Amino acid sequence: MVVFDLDGTLVDTIGLIVASYQHAFTTVLGREEDEMLIRSWIGQPLIRGFRSVSPEHADTLFETYLAWNHANTERLIRRYEGIDSLLGDLVGSGVRIAAATSKLRGPAETAVRLTGLDAHLDTLVTMEDTSEHKPDPAPLLLALNRLGAEPGESAYVGDAVVDVQAARNAGMSAVGVTWGAGHPEDVAAAEPDVLAGTVADLRAALLG
Template sequence: MTESAPTPSVRDAEGVAGAEGRRPRWPVAVFDLDGTLADTIGLIVASYQHAFRTVVGREEDEAVIRSWIGRPLIQAFADHSPEHADALYATYLRWNTDNTERLIAGFDGAREVLADLRAAGVRVAVATSKRTESARQAMAILGLDEHVEVLVAMEDTERHKPDPTPLLLALERLRHSDPADAVYVGDAVVDVLAGKAAGMSTVAVTWGAGVRDALDGIRPTEVVTTTAQLRDVLLPAG
């Protein structure tokens, strides 16, 4: 895979209208970031490949890399190449930071979904395995930050998805005590598993890194294929 691509803006076009007349299905919605709200999959894969080429002199299979998305970087590198993990991690971070603005994109309608949720009184948080700095950079570039009340990033917890700790911390920071009355939205199997382990409802989106059959196999509360469908699930009409 090459490291360059046309500068993107938004992808997977699917319009999202206003939230008038819609009642939230859940009063709290927590979102994954990569592959759910931010189209960073190409950036992530390119960053991994750059790190592997630079440090070990070869690329890794893209399907393998995509299966790591949702896990903390250092954990993925340590499991794959423990002897090179620190160098891979540092190389990845430098290249990723330098190329985020060029390669990141928003999913068409995702920001509007967040805006509609906030307008309807829903509390909105992000729980991600990205580092805080990287997550804030991505959210600011895409204009998501103004709609998100709470961010839980990699440094905030010792345990990470599929462990529910990051999601439960997001609820704690929102001062919401009932996971059963909240939903976690993500694109990967680890997202659904984390949401279930937290006692939350789960919505799997199919436009990210996850494989549809694998997502269906772990039985999320809902599976959606467009941001318009996501809006309808979170803010049903009537």
């Protein structure tokens, strides 16, 4: 069993996410936010970042983000080269695949559909499915529970420090990738069991 993070791991939504945040901040607060701060929020629930910056405007920022993100997803979403074939080969080798993300269900389902990855996923855990979110292990454990898998025989793959922490907290092998939102040095400092710099590296780690 391999569980994947979504944004920045399976699908390239980083540009879309950053642009959506900046649209919300400029529309509601009249200014942009630091991009590195925004990127550090990716992998966590949207409202968490908005509340940390402007609690009084968090709900308006959230709704503004969602509207712009929805309108621009198809235009700005990108595929990571090699991910589709990797997932196909994993499935062909008898590996069951899930995704566990802090993204809302609607946008998450849209992302995997637009990139064609939904055909490979046995289950998709989204923000609405658990009351706790990464680095809490709840989303990962729910994915395992749905497929009858044990943490000790499973891995979680993600591009952020919270992904590595969530894997550890779940008792799963932690695989960090460096092509997403997280700073490579920060992901490495979280000490994943495997650090993959390319999809080829990830393939070697998961398939040998």
